[in-house]
Amino acid sequence: MIAARLRDVFRSRLIWPVIALVALLVTNVIKSPGFLSIRVQDGHLFGSLIDILRNGAPIVLVALGMTLVIATRGIDLSVGAVVAISGAFALSIVGDAPDPNDLGVVLGAAAASIVFAIVLGSWNGLLVSVFGIQPIIATLILMTAGRGIAMLITEGQILTVSSAPYKVIGGGYWFALPASIIIAGVMFALVAILTRKTALGMLIESVGINPEASRLAGVSARVIVWTVYTFSAVCAAIAGLMISSNVTAADANSAGLWIEMDAILAVVLGGTSLAGGRYSLTGTLIGAFVIQTLTTTVYSIGIAPEITLVFKALVVIAVCLLQSPVMNTRITKMRMRRRRTPAVAPTRATVS
Amino acid sequence: MNRFALTRGLGAAAPTGSRRGRVRSVIGLAAAGAVLFTMSGCASSGGSGGGADSLTVGFAQVGAESAWRTANTKDIQESFKTADIPLKFSDAQGKQENQIKAIRSYIQQKVDVIAFSPVVESGWDTVLNEAKDADIPVVLTDRSVDSSDDSLYKSFLGSDFVAEGEKAGEWAKTEFADATAVNVVELQGTTGAAPANDRAKGFRTAIEGDSKFKIIASQTGDFTRAGGKQVMEAFLKSNPKIDLLYAHNDDMGLGAIEAIEAAGLKPGVDIKIVTVDAVHDGMQALADGKINFIVECSPLLGGQLVDIVKKVAAGETVDKRIVTEETTFTQDQAKAALPDRKY
Structure with a gap:
């Protein structure tokens, strides 16, 4: 029973990102035991x-958010720009308020940012689902224009606002745990329940596998695609609130820069195919933590800045290769051969 | 925040094929617009002005990517206004082709002096030769060009990043004169950027002879607050004793201050901090006692630029390399200077 379950675990594609995560943690412990x-x-x-x-x-x-978008065979490159916009928008509201330390002001600013993100996400969704523009191009528009919007909001400056309640979102603590991970955890749980305990997840996957067939089968593909892009923007907006809150500053140039690549990478490491269809939320979670642990590892064990990117690339390549279907069949074959060798060898001998 | 060369490569590879054509035509349109704009500007100023000995200067700015750059632009525009010299200004929005177009239009308009901050170091020989052939002197500001022919420009006015690193190191030597061992951590700028390389080099030159200084960790924070904070968090956990933080710019230092405070330590007291730049938020932190010393990297080079332009136009020789007038700030100096800071 246990052996069978263990075999299942090892057959799962998630085993490699998990091993990578453990290996990174072990490396850190070896380097600094504390x-x-x-x-x-x-x-x-x-x-x-x-x-x-x-x-x-x-x-x-x-x-x-990216997982759901990718599950519908799409991609959202604009998340980094939405991160920048949301941080800039919320902080500019908090900064202009008479009392930046008022909880109501902060909640209002956060809500306004999320509403703004819904508008931006709907724009992406509109381009993709109604006008049928390829997702990579459709979201590229906002990726480029979005930073411009953020720059307009901050007037090209780095906005600094000191506000205790705002600081909590990305840098504060609830129940002794970081507030940001609790917010992310709640969002994650909501999505997991909503898509896995209802048919929604299956509908999203069916749209990703074959949008036309799902439409003919009565799935309103357009609404689903529109929704996942909007949701992706909302996720990015909350991430933007966290990032700006963590340093109490909105930097239109660098906030969320390349986060779309990290997110896509997390999704791919988690075993979700960029071709759409089946997706794994747990995989995405593990993928995201592999990336963050990798970053922290680079800082902790003191890798020279010049080779940081190479080091990161090597780890990612290793995980991706080990995960690839070709490698998987090789490994399974090797195992089978090892197991079969004593039995097979003599029969062959008799035949020849 | 986190940068993955690989993923960046992946992300770039996919769209380029279908995107390049569009992007090019957009750039072309924008450039055409810019030329039209500057040409019409020329026509109007030519009609109204026309003083015999009046001097006209064309300035091609990089863009408006940071508060530092905005202050730089403002100062140059104001300095020329005060000196009563007509200034033709163009913003290249970070693109070399825009800047080359702007310089060409200045050559056509026969301005007396061209000044610009090159977006990138290489690829300027052709357009600078055109200026040379038209007999228009060129002055570089803030950033240099990489060319084997240094007759292409009259002078380069800008900060000396190596000297900035040295000033930070010299301060550390006096600050820790009585200490026996000093553990230093360094937050570097974007890997490969000239200010990052030079500020690292200058600092090391300054502390080289002093064996008590030990750089125990050095990592890039990409010149951003978020980068500075994350790297400092990791430094604090893997290094039990840190005496001095050297950050290549104020923003990374400000991020690091938050990390130090979160670890229950007092920035400026438990860990001394020295940074470079002296932007407003950094100066505020210095005045508040959270930073101990800032080496200025001033964007206010308008006044010096006006002087150089006047000399060059009059045919006088100027130094090939002129260093921006810059100072350093202690906590008390910051308190005094803060009310009058322009940026």
């Missing part, structure tokens, strides 16, 4: 693992 230690500091937990959770939350969120 890596896994967590202590209480000012009433909240403090340690490298907590950092990974807190800094990983935005990637988890963006990758969550």
Whole structure:
């Protein structure tokens, strides 16, 4: 029974990202033995693992939205721009308010940012689902224009606003845990329940596998595609609130820069195919944490800045290769051969 | 935040094929618009002005990518206004082709001096030769060009990044004069960028002879706050004792301050901090005692540029390399200077 379950685990494609995650953590522990230690500091937990959770939350969120988009055979390149816009928009509202420390102002600003993101996401959805523009091109428009919008909001400056309640979103703590990972966790749970406990997940997958066939089968593909792009923008907007809150500054140039690539990578590492169809939310979660742990590892074990990118690329290539179908069949074959060798060899001998 | 060369490659590879054509035509349109715009500007100023000994200068700016650059643009425009020299200004929006077009249009308009901050280091020989043939002197500001022929420009006015790193190192030496061992961590700028390389080099030159200084960790924070914060968080966990933080710009230092505070330490006291730039938020932190020392990298080079332009136009020789007038700030100096800061 246990053996069978273990075999299932090893057959799963998720095994490689999990191994990568464990290997990275082990590397860190070897380099600095205190890596896994967590202590209480000012009433909240403090340690490298907590950092990974807190800094990983935005990637988890963006990758969550991206998973659904990719499941419909799409892609959303505009998430980084939405991150920049949402942070800039929320902080400019908080900054202009008479009292930046008022909780109502902060909630209002966050809500306004999310509404703005719904508009932006609907724009992407409109281009893709109604006008049938290829997702990569449709979202590229907002990817390019979005940073311009963020720059307009901040007037080309880095907005700095000190607001205690706003600071909580990305840098604060609830129940001794980072607020950002709790927000991301709740969003993740909601999506998991909504798509896996209802037929929604299956409908999304069917649209990704064959939009035309699903339409003929009575699935309103257009509404589903429109919704996933809007949802992706909402996820990106919340991530944007976290990123700007973490440093209490909105930087239109660098906030969320390349986060779309990290998110796509997290989705792919998690075993969801870019060709659409089946998706794995758990896989995305693991993928996102592999990426964040990789970043933290680079800083912790002191890899020279010049070779940082090469190091990251090597880890990613290794995981992707090990995960690939070709490698999988090779490995299975090798195992079968090893198991079969004693039995097969003599029969062959008799035949020849 | 996190940069993956591989994914960036993946992301870029997919769209380029279908995108390049469009992008090119858009750039072409924009450039055409820019030329039209500057030409009409020329016509109007030619009609109204026309003083015999009046001097006209064309300036091609990089873009408006940061607060530093915005301050740079403003200062140059204001300095020329005060000096009563007509300035033709163009913004290249970070694209070399826009900048080359702008310089060509200045050559056609027969301005007296062309000044510009090159977007990139290479690829300027052709257009600078055109200026040379038209007998228009060129002055570089803030950034240099990489050319074997240094007769192509009269002078290069800008900061000396190596000297900035050295100033930071010299301060560290006096600050820790009585200490026996100093553990230094460094937040570098974007890997490969000239200010990052030079500021790292200058700092190391300054502390080289002093064996008590030890750089125990050095990593890039990409010149951003978020980068500075994340890297500093990791530094604090893997290095139990840090005495000094050297950040290549204020923004990374500001991010690091948050990380230090989150770790229950006092920035500026438990860990001394020295940064480069002196932008407004950095100066505020310095005045608040969270940063100990800032080496200025000033965008306010308008005044010096006006002087150079006047000399060059009058046919006088100027130095090939002129360093921007820059200072350093201690906490008290920051408090005094803060109310009058332009950026």
